Each structure stands twice: as C-alpha cells, then as structure tokens.
Amino acid sequence: MRHLLSPLDLSVEELDNLLDLATDIKDYPDKYKDACKGKKLATLFYEPSTRTRLSFEAAMLNLGGNVLGFSSAASSSASKGESVSDTIRIVSCYADICAMRHPKEGAPMVAASKSSIPVINAGDGGHQHPTQTLTDLMTIRSLKGRLSNLVIGLCGDLKFGRTVHSLINALVRYEGIKFVLISPNELRLPDYIRVDVLEKNGIEYEEIEHLEDAITNLDILYMTRVQRERFFNEEEYIRLKDSYILNAKKMALAPKDMLVLHPLPRVNEISVEVDDDDRAAYFKQVQFGVYVRMALILTLLDLKPDK
Ligand code: NCD
Numbered sequence: 001m002r003h004l005l006s007p008l009d010l011s012v013e014e015l016d017n018l019l020d021l022a023t024d025i026k027d028y029p030d031k032y033k034d035a036c037k038g039k040k041l042a043t044l045f046y047e048p049s050t051r052t053r054l055s056f057e058a059a060m061l062n063l064g065g066n067v068l069g070f071s072s073a074a075s076s077s078a079s080k081g082e083s084v085s086d087t088i089r090i091v092s093c094y095a096d097i098c099a100m101r102h103p104k105e106g107a108p109m110v111a112a113s114k115s116s117i118p119v120i121n122a123g124d125g126g127h128q129h130p131t132q133t134l135t136d137l138m139t140i141r142s143l144k145g146r147l148s149n150l151v152i153g154l155c156g157d158l159k160f161g162r163t164v165h166s167l168i169n170a171l172v173r174y175e176g177i178k179f180v181l182i183s184p185n186e187l188r189l190p191d192y193i194r195v196d197v198l199e200k201n202g203i204e205y206e207e208i209e210h211l212e213d214a215i216t217n218l219d220i221l222y223m224t225r226v227q228r229e230r231f232f233n234e235e236e237y238i239r240l241k242d243s244y245i246l247n248a249k250k251m252a253l254a255p256k257d258m259l260v261l262h263p264l265p266r267v268n269e270i271s272v273e274v275d276d277d278d279r280a281a282y283f284k285q286v287q288f289g290v291y292v293r294m295a296l297i298l299t300l301l302d303l304k305p306d307k
Contacts, residue, residue, distance in 0.1 A: 002300050003112040003119045007130045007170035014299075015170070019138050022288070022295035029062065035298060035305045036065030042095035043069035044087065044111075045122070046078060046102045051264055051286060052122050052131065056099045059293035068095060085114045092116040097301055099131075103229075118300040126160040126230050132263050133166040134296065135289035139281055140220060142288065143259055149176035153214050155244055156182075156224035156269055158189040160231075163263040164224060165193050172201045179205040180214045184243045186236070187226070211244050215254045221246070223262040223269050223282075247271040251279065261285055 003009065010018065025032050041060040043053050049071070057067045070076040077087065084102070088111040091098055098115070100108045101122040108121035123129040141147050152171065154164050158181055168189075171177050179198065181189050188194075188207060198205050208214055215221065223246055231237040246260065251274055262270060262282040274280050298304070 001116075001118055003108075003115075003121075004130050004296065004300065005109050005112060005119070005121045006128050007133045007166050009130070012173050015134075015137070018134065018292070018295050018299055019141055021298065022134075022138055022291040023142070025294050026288075026291045031305045032063055032294065032298070034064040035303055036060060036063035036301070039063075039065040039097070039301065039303075040095040041065060041067045041069075041297065042091045042098040043067060043071070043122075044076070044091065044098055044100040045069065045071045046073040046076070046100075046107070047123065048072065049101055049122070051289065052101065052129075053099075055286070055289045056120075056122065056131075056293050058290050059297060062290065063294055063297060065297075069098075084111050087111075088115045088119070097297060120296065120300070123162055126162050126165075126227065128166045128169075129162040129263070130166050130170075131289070131293060131296065132163045133170045134292040135285055136163070136167050136222070136261060136263070137170060138288040138292050139261060139285045140259070143281055143284070144219065147171070148174040150174075150219045151178045151180065151217060152220045152222060153180040153182055153211075153218040154189075154222045154224070155211055155214075155246075157187045157226045157240075158183040158224070159187040160227035161224040164189070164222070167222065168193055168197055172197060172203050177203060179203065180218065181205055181207045182209070182211050182214050182244070183207070184209060184240055186240060187243075211246070211250060212253060215250055215258075218254065218258050221254065221258055221260050223260060223266075225262075225265060225267050225269060242268065244269055245271055246274055248273045248277070251277055254279070 105125035105127040
C-alpha cells in the first residue's frame with residue numbers, strides 16, 4: 001500500500017506521470033467523473049484549512065466518490081484524548097483513503113504505520129506539505145513549460161513554512177535549479193533543509209534579506225505568509241509580519257515573464273493590486289490543486305477510468 005508523506009515518496013518518473021495524469025484530467029474531466037464510484041475519502045483535519053480540505057473533497061466528488069471527516073481537533077475524539085493511531089484504525093474501517101492535517105510534525109507518518117488505507121499528508125506542523133508541492137509543480141510546469149533550469153525566489157517565512165520545505169525537496173531533483181532565499185534573519189531556512197537538502201545535493205542558492213535585490217532576476221517568485229500559529233511569542237510575530245509586501249512598484253522591477261505563486265491564505269504579503277497583473281498565478285494555482293489531488297487519489301488507489 002502506498003502513502004504520500006513527503007514529496008520524495010514519489011520518484012521523478014512517478015511525479016511526471018502524476019502530472020501528466022492531472023493534465024489529462026484537466027483536459028478531459030468527463031473521462032474521470034465515475035472513476036472513484038463507491039469509494040470514500042476521509043479528511044482528518046486537526047488544524048484549520050480552507051483550500052486543502054475543500055480541494056481534497058472537490059477532487060473526490062469530481063471523481064464520483066464520497067467524502068467524510070472532521071475539520072478541527074475540537075470536533076473529533078482527539079478532544080476526548082484519542083490518539084492518532086487509534087483514530088486511523090477506526091477510519092480505516094470507514095473509508096478507502098484519507099488525507100490528514102495535524103499541528104504535530106510526523107503525525108501522518110504515525111498514522112500511516114497503523115493504517116490499512118493510504119494516508120496522504122495534508123500538512124504536518126512546520127514540516128512538509130507534499131500535495132501543495134504537487135500543486136506548485138503542476139502550476140510551474142503548465143505555465144512555464146518546464147521544471148528544470150529555473151531561478152526560484154522563496155520569500156517570507158522560510159523557517160516555519162512547510163510549503164517551502166516540501167517544494168525544495170521536490171525541485172532539487174531537476175536540472176539547473178537555483179534558489180534565492182529571501183527572508184529576515186529570524187525566519188531563515190532551517191539547517192535540515194539548507195544543509196541536508198540544498199548543500200547535500202550541490203544546489204546553488206543565496207540567502208538575502210531584501211526582495212528588491214532579488215526580484216529583477218527570477219523566473220518564479222514564491223511568496224509565503226508569516227506563520228503566526230507557529231511562533232512562540234506574539235511580539236516577535238508582530239515585529240516580523242510585515243517584512244515583505246509585494247506591490248505594483250516591486251512588480252515593476254520584475255521580469256515580464258516571472259510568475260508569482262503563493263500557497264494561500266495571504267494576509268498582507270501580496271497587495272491586492274498585484275492580483276490583476278498577468279504574472280499573478282496564485283488563483284490559477286488553486287485550480288491546479290484540484291487536478292493534482294484527483295490524480296493522486298487515482299494513483300494511490302490504483303484506479304483507472306473506464307474509458
Ligand atoms: C499553506 C499551509 O497550510 O501550510 N496553506 C495551504 O495549504 N494552501 C500555507 C499557509 O498556511 O500559509
């Protein structure tokens with residue numbers, strides 16, 4: 001049985017196949033509308049989410065399947081003290097596949113070890129968020145036409161931002177990738193990614209503090225929210241929350257074909273005036289997220305459409 005706990009659980013070839021499948025789903029949605037008939041997806045969300053949970057649910061409904069689940073720890077038996085291991089054993093009796101989001105790093109991995117159905121990590125603490133990465137890769141591949149030879153600026157909270165950690169893990173496997181890490185000193189990329197992933201794979205990167213210094217040379221600018229819920233102290237959050245605000249003035253410095261991505265939700269790090277810029281790809285990214293999750297569900301359940 002297959003799970004998706006980290007982007008590295010898929011080889012580059014499997015990832016390419018999954019993105020091809022997602023593209024076919026986008027182009028011929030009717031072919032897939034009954035592919036999961038009679039199957040159930042459980043969404044076990046111990047932490048708030050709008051896009052990820054609804055996107056999983058929309059994905060399963062588009063495939064003709066059904067969904068069940070909970071959207072906060074408070075509304076589940078976790079509030080009575082039930083462990084993740086017990087919950088997954090129960091859910092394995094109700095559903096065919098599950099997506100789990102949890103504030104504790106590694107919780108979906110614990111679940112997978114006790115589960116008799118595929119477990120998808122829908123975000124674990126500040127650690128990983130592999131399905132956001134699939135979304136980001138499909139967005140880049142569809143709009144840029146390639147996943148290699150790219151200069152990618154990652155901007156904002158690189159310390160707690162799990163989307164950034166997963167994206168780096170996935171992209172270092174492609175040729176000619178260079179990262180520009182743009183963050184305040186306090187929110188720099190942790191060593192378990194910078195040293196163990198970037199340096200170990202011989203990936204070119206630079207760390208800088210000012211967005212204006214980097215924006216003129218990027219193919220992709222990946223903006224992130226400062227992750228308030230992961231801070232130990234509110235004062236530090238308040239001091240750092242407005243470190244970067246992408247606005248029309250900064251966009252004027254950027255290349256004409258640079259794309260702006262953001263996993264969303266945005267707080268104020270992208271000014272709404274940027275939304276109308278042709279280079280803003282963050283709302284398109286949301287739509288790609290549904291197609292990749294449909295492709296992932298089919299892949300993990302080993303299902304093919306009838307036609
Ligand atoms: C991200 C997450 O949950 O890590 N959101 C999402 O899933 N699209 C990013 C964030 O919350 O800032």
